[in-house]
Amino acid sequence: xxxxxxxxxxxxxxxxxxxxxxxxxxxxxxxxxxxxxxxxxxxxxxxxxxxxxxxxxxxxxxxxxxxxxxxxxxxxxxxxxxxxxxxxxxxxxxxxxxxxxxxxxxxxxxxxxxxxxxxxxxxxxxxxxxxxxxxxxxxxxxxxxxxxxxxxxxxxxxxxxxxxxxxxxxxxxxxxxxxxxxxxxxxxxxxxxxxxxxxxxxxxx
Numbered sequence: 001x002x003x004x005x006x007x008x009x010x011x012x013x014x015x016x017x018x019x020x021x022x023x024x025x026x027x028x029x030x031x032x033x034x035x036x037x038x039x040x041x042x043x044x045x046x047x048x049x050x051x052x053x054x055x056x057x058x059x060x061x062x063x064x065x066x067x068x069x070x071x072x073x074x075x076x077x078x079x080x081x082x083x084x085x086x087x088x089x090x091x092x093x094x095x096x097x098x099x100x101x102x103x104x105x106x107x108x109x110x111x112x113x114x115x116x117x118x119x120x121x122x123x124x125x126x127x128x129x130x131x132x133x134x135x136x137x138x139x140x141x142x143x144x145x146x147x148x149x150x151x152x153x154x155x156x157x158x159x160x161x162x163x164x165x166x167x168x169x170x171x172x173x174x175x176x177x178x179x180x181x182x183x184x185x186x187x188x189x190x191x192x193x194x195x196x197x198x199x200x201x202x203x204x205x
Contacts (some may be wrong), residue, residue, distance in 0.1 A: 003029050005037055019046050035068055037063045044076065056080065071100045078110060087118050098130075105135060112144055121151045139169040146178060159185065170194050 003140040006025050013022035026043040030034055040059045047056035057080060072099035081090035097104070112127035125148040129163040131141035142171040146161035159182060174197055179185060187195070 003033060003039075005034065007042065010039075010042055014042065014046060014049075019049055022046060023155065026056055035066050037067050037073070041073055041076065048080065053080075053084070055203075069100050071097065071104065074100065075104070075107060078107065082110065082114065087114050090114050091118060091120075105131060105138070109138075109140060109144075116144060116148065121148050124148050127153070137164075137168045139165050139175070142168065143172065143178070145177050146175070150178075155182070163191075166191070166194070171198070173198065 005015060008027055010022040010025040010029075013019070013025070022042065023046050026039045026046070028062055029039040030043070033039070042057035042061050044056045044063075047059065049054070057077070057149040060073050060080065064077065067073070071113060078093045079095060081087075081093060091111065091114050094107055094114060097107045098111055108127060108131045112124050112131060115121075115124035115127055125145065128141045128145040128148060131138055132145065135141070142161050143163035146158045146165065149158035149161060159179065162175050162179045165172060166179070169175070176198065179187075179191075180195075
């Protein structure tokens, strides 16, 4: 359609940094099709780039009202809120987003991390489990799960999560550091060798 071609042109202009012309095109499209969610979403991005936060948020929320199952708008709003440390609002947005088919691992991970930030550790643990169910070796989720299990006093399960994380990502220093802070934990020879190697790699020169 002519509007589809115009929207593609506007998207290319945004990538080229020509946001004024792109904004004009989006406005022209919306004058003809006031409920064009893709034009609104692109216009929201332009508003973010030009630091018009209220306008950007309003556009994204309007898109979500018009098309509640349009996942890209939920993702855009979630990142918008997270970047502004509006964590409680981001949790609400992400909780809706993860229910929209086909589902997205990055949103489940973001929900788990954000629940952890706001201190909702039981929910965060369940969210990390949701990430790990289809992706059992996801290092970020294993690390986060280890942290939440530790908060709940489940020492052995926490250690197991951290150890699995180091097995999957031996270069992930946070997991090694977390293991090292367990009092009385005996490391295997393989683990000690990996830690020595990691320390040697970190030395300058």
